[in-house]
Structures are given as structure tokens and as C-alpha cells.
Amino acid sequence: MDSADATVEGAPDHSDDRMVDSVLEWTRAECERLDRDDPLSVHRLQFSLPPGLIYLDGNSLGPLPAGTAARIATAVSQEWGEGLIGSWNSAGWIGLPQRVGAKIAALVGAHDDEVVAADSTSVNLFKVLAAALQLRPDRRVILSERGNFPTDLYIAQGLIGMLGKGYRLELAEREDLERLLSPEELGLDVAVAMLTQVDYRDGSRLDMARVTAQVHEAGGVVVWDLAHSAGAFPVALNAAKADFAVGCGYKYLNGGPGAPAFLYVAREHQSRLHQPLSGWMGHAHPFDFAQEYAPEPGISRYLCGTPPVLALTALDEGLDTVLAAQPHGGLAALEAKAARLTECFIDLVEDGCSEYGMTLVTPREAQRRGNQVSFAMEAGDQAYAVVQALIARGVVGDFRAPNILRFGFAPLYLRLVDAWDAAEHVAEVLQTREWDQPRFLRRHAVT
């Protein structure tokens, strides 16, 4: 793609409240200039990205940090190979869930002792949902969103199926949440609101402080799913008085495929609640081998089985890539950069592709979206084929049923020129109908 000097005709006039200069028209040269001046640009060097690839899928699987291969090699060959069983102590394996958890805590506005890394997001959600319901024993509703990520809904369904006793899952549209929390609607029976801050399809972001306050006002507690939040922008769990949260290690935390997940329980709730996956790592004294479960007083009671050492090691290294941005303004600076990246991409795609039936479904206001831009196409099959054609060009986004093209803009390693080039690829694929080939047709979609 040789387009260093190309300009986008008819680029919109950016008003002052946008994150780029008001008179700026997006040109590739201007993107390059902004990239050069970007103090965060150095962080791209932390990743081992395939040359020439524009990777807009870090919201599904973060890329490989440059240090992970060596870090895992050390854990494998030295800690495991040479240290063997002794490494549970000498290499500190036994404390990995808490140490890695403390690093995550720093990214989600929590105390060190409020987060552990363990299990999968789904398993962690089961634990904290079960615990959360104990705080409101007289209420029976888990309120969630129709569009929540399916595994969250499935886990709630599984938990409810087990509990019986009239528990039920009520699903609402995002815009209906506040109304449903009123006393006249479900408010008086909502025990737990189980909400994902950033929607996995449209990328819209909920105001955590505001929604948490609404749920509390209605007498419920909140479980936040931070899958698309943690590591993407500042999350302030404590400041929002959030009760519980879970999140994913393999998206913006760059922990590797199927990395361990995390969970957060506010200090005030930790020791009052029981979580049913009461494995030995949650015991107050696991190596006493007592017959009776006696939970550790704090966050460690939310652990279950033996920690996955190699996977936690990779996650630990991934977290360091995000924490390394702290001297450059940390997540607040990353959020501002992501706003600019997504703004640029939205402007260019809207300008260049609207005649092809691509409709922005992500909110235009930067504060109302995560680091992701989604467009809907009228035909799902076409959306799928366009994503495949883009991947063939080296622009990796993804497709989400039924008709969504999803592009993630992880600000740690993406540049404005990537957004610019990606938008040009999208336009070219549509203009030339390059997508309309048998090899891009939908077969068995995974990811």
C-alpha cells in the first residue's frame, strides 16, 4: 500500500472538542507526523508484531510481547526444569495469583489485595455471582443485558439452574437498564446487576460510576465484566464503589491465548461471602491438609485449584507491557491515544465507505466507547467476506454475528498510520468488490 502522500478527499472538519487539531484534515503524512510526536510510540517496540500486518484484533487476542518467549523459556527450563517442585517456593510460584492480581489491581483502580488472577473469566464469574447473591438474600433477580457476551449469560443461567428458589435472569437493552432499576419495574427485586462495561459487538462503554450508583440506589450490587476494559483505559473500581468484577487476561493485557482471567472483590465484601468453588488454594492453610474447608479471610478465598504457573507467567509479562506506559501517562494517555486512533478510523471509513452500506454502530463520542470501532453491514455474509478479504490484505479485524465488522485499536502498539492504512484497505476492498470471491465466503467461523 503505497499511499504516503495520498489525502482523503472530503475529510470532515474536526471541531474543537475532538482530540485532533480543529483544522486538521487526516492525511497519511499528518498521521505520520502525529505518530512521530507521540510519546507512547516507543511502546510498540514491546511487541513482536509480524512485519506489515495491521493488527486490529488485540481486543480478541493481544499480540505477543517481545519479552514473553524468553520469560516463558526461563520459567520452563530453569524454574520447572532445574528447580522442579522446589520452585513453588524458590521461584514464588505459589504467590503468582496474588502478585499478578496486584498488577491488575493497579490497572483497574483497586487495592492490591482486591484482585487475584485465576481460572477463566467464566469460572470467575460463577464464583463472584454466587457470592454477590448472598449479599441480597431476599432478592431473586440477576439483571443483565440482552447483548452481553454469551458466556456471561450462560454462567448466570447455570448458576440459577443450580440455585432454584425462584432466582431468574432478566435481560434488558442497554438503554433500558436505568428504567428497569426503578422501584416500579424490577428495582425492588434486583439482587445483582451483571454488566459488561464495553459491549463486545458495538464497543459502547457504560459509565461505571454512574451505573454502579444507580444499581446501589436500587438496592442491588454490581458485577462488572471488564473483558474489554482492563488495560484499554482507566478503570476505577474503588472510586465507583464497584462490588465485584471479572476480566480477561488475553485481550488488552496481552497474556496469551486462553490466559488466566482475574476477579475483583471489594474489601468490604471479601470475608463475608462464600464462593462455592472452594478448592484448596482458597483455604486459609492449604498445606495443613485439614478435612474441613476454612476459607482464607481475604481475596485468596476466591481461588480454587493449583495455579497455572506457565500461563500466569505469560500473563505477568503481558501486564508489564501495559504498566510500562505509566511514565508516559499510563492508561489515561493510552485512552486519549485510542480516542484519536478510533476517531481517525471512523472519520476515514465513514467518509470513504458510507455508500457501500457500512453503518457505524459504535458511539461517536470517544468517552462512550471502548478502544474498538464496529460497523454493521446490511448483509451478514458480506460483512464476513469483507473481514476475510481484509485479513488477506494483512488487516486483521474480526466478524461478529450477525453482521458486524469489528476493529480493535490497542493504543500500546498501534499508530495513526495503521488506522489510516486500514481505512484505505477497507475502502479498496469495498470499491473493487474484492470481497466477492468464493475464498472469502463464510464457512465455519471460529474466533
Added chain:
Amino acid sequence: MDSADATVEGAPDHSDDRMVDSVLEWTRAECERLDRDDPLSVHRLQFSLPPGLIYLDGNSLGPLPAGTAARIATAVSQEWGEGLIGSWNSAGWIGLPQRVGAKIAALVGAHDDEVVAADSTSVNLFKVLAAALQLRPDRRVILSERGNFPTDLYIAQGLIGMLGKGYRLELAEREDLERLLSPEELGLDVAVAMLTQVDYRDGSRLDMARVTAQVHEAGGVVVWDLAHSAGAFPVALNAAKADFAVGCGYKYLNGGPGAPAFLYVAREHQSRLHQPLSGWMGHAHPFDFAQEYAPEPGISRYLCGTPPVLALTALDEGLDTVLAAQPHGGLAALEAKAARLTECFIDLVEDGCSEYGMTLVTPREAQRRGNQVSFAMEAGDQAYAVVQALIARGVVGDFRAPNILRFGFAPLYLRLVDAWDAAEHVAEVLQTREWDQPRFLRRHAVT
């Protein structure tokens, strides 16, 4: 330890039913000869063992297979680093739980489609216990052993706490299980017997076929914990008509610290039962992103969250070390070798150390034990210190509260000379009271 020509005085006269020649006295030279003639000896080369170390703790953490570092490096740098999100399909990540499960199935006497690798042993136990109880809705007892590995008991306690409805955990001594299954005792109310085949402390082994038949006779179903069985000797789940099982990936399967665990559900039960950790990977069509959970018909419904790819890759490599023994007689040959290793060690330690208050707690009959030998000492503090003194000498066994010295003999990589040398080290540590030093005293014991 220069003892190539030493003999053990007063070595017992081995009767014909033992696994060594009846007239054999254990000498190091004879051990060396037997090792040379052992067709399984080549398998030691599959491991990256620290030179000079006698590693008798593979029943806690299997050692590093020689191929694992390169295998993980490929998964990290190529599959993740270059293939990125596309590797879910192109590298087959999405099918790892089933593919790794099928390899495990071959080791535990199950069909390929009856085992998946996932989560931890504790989490998997929660799933299969919850499912198993559905088979006997009118019964309320989970029968287990007082000496079962604690996390198994804790998980049952957590599940029961959640279910309420009069469910209870009854604990028995091993020798009382059969009596308690009678109609006059608990038999009429036992829904599930939750049993660990090889006891983690004394190494005693239950006859799976016999006990399963007894439980079935009493109208219950069985959940077997194979933590110390899988990869150690032939397990025949199908032949025993076993209902459910769980097991550990990081012991005899050499999958690495905190490796994913596995679970087994007999075909006949799979589709009839619901497991409450109903995450998206157990859905019939996870990538349809439907709102309602609809379980996959077969074993995959027992999956929950996103598969831990790097950890499953290491486990896959570990399994290959065990499967590689198939041309040399497989697990049956490994079992015979382990019987000889443990026999040798028992004979030598009993002969050389009985005056120091070490009492064998592992059954003498090889068929009644796993690949492990445990001795009790009168004083737990002394047992702990002896284990530490042995570790300082490069003989790695472990201590289990209150007073057990535990030595695992993984036949894939251990030699008779290792058993011989280890026994001599034990004798020397006791004879010289080398253990009685401040540096070997108990501090904070982990592992």
C-alpha cells in the same frame, strides 16, 4: 555417593511372587545390570533432569520433558506471535481440550470422546459431582474418605453448601467403604462415592473395578480422582464401568506446574446431565453467540471458558512422554517396573532404617499401591527434617503432614540405581543424624 560395590547386609530373601529373582540380593551392581536390561530405560532420555538429582517427587510435579521448551517456544513465537488470532483455527487451538483429552483417554481406558482437558482438578470435580448427583435425585449422600485429598472434600463441601436440600458428605476410612455401602448402613442413600484411587499420603490403591461394582450394587455412582493413577499404571475406566473421573495433568502426565486437569464422563451419562459451569466452550454452537445456553451433546458440554492454549500445549507434550512407552509395553510395563522400583526401595529402607523409627505405611503388595512409597516417623518434625536433609543431598521426596515421608517412583525416568542410592541416602541421613540441624527444621512448608 560411591557405593557401586556395596551390598546391603541382611537383604531380605525375596520369595517367588516378587518381581525380582527369588535368589536376588539387592546390590547396586545388580541394580545397574537390571537397568541395562530394561527396555524402558531409553525413556529417561525424554526428560531434562538435573544431573545427579534423584527426583522422587514426580507424583507431585512431573519433571520437564526434553521437548517441552521447544514445543512451547513454537506455540509462543509462531502460533501466537505470527499466527495471532488466526491460530485458533490454523494451529487447531480450539480443539486442544478434545485432542489432549483423547490422548489422556488412551491412558485411562476410556473412549476418545469421553475425556477433555480443562480447568483444574478442583473445578472439574465440581462439574462432575454436580452432574453425578443428578443421576440419583432421591439420594442425598456423597460418600468419601476421611483421608481423601483435601481439595476433593472442600469441593464437595462447597457444592453441598450451595445445593442445600439435605445433601451431606459422609466420610469413612478406606477399609470401611464396603461396609458403609451396605443397605443397613448408608447404602440406600449414597448417591455418589467420590474416591481417590491412590491415596496421596500412604500410596494405597483401590481396586477400581471391585469398588465401582460395590457402589453400583448399592445403587450409587462413582467419581474417581485419578490424580496419582493417570500415567502411573493402567487405568481401565470403561472396563470398570466407571461413571465419572477427574485427574491431574502435572504429576505422572508431566504437563508442567499447574497444568490443566482432565475429566471423564462415561458416554451413557454425557448428554443426560447438566453441569453448572455452563460457559461458552460447552455450548453446542459457541460462535453463534446465542443468548440461551444449549449444551453440546457430548463430552464438550463439560468445558467452560476459553482453553488455556500454552498450558494445554505443554500438557500435550507431557502426554507424549507417556504414550511413547506404548511400543515397550505401555502402562502395563511401566507398572511392572514401578513395582520393582518401589519393592527395591522398600526392602532397602526397611532393612537399613527400621531401627530409626521409620514405619512403612504403603501396602507391601505391589498391586495394592501406586507408584509411591511412604514411611511414617514417630515425630512429624523429624520426618520433615529428614526430607529436607535428603533434598540437600539431591534426593527429592516430600513431606506430608503430620509425619509422612513420601517418595514417588515414576518408572518412565527412574532407574533401580536411583532407588538403591536413595535408600542409602536415607540410611545415612538417619545413621549420622544429619537431619538434626537448624537449617532442616520446619519453617513454612509449601508443596
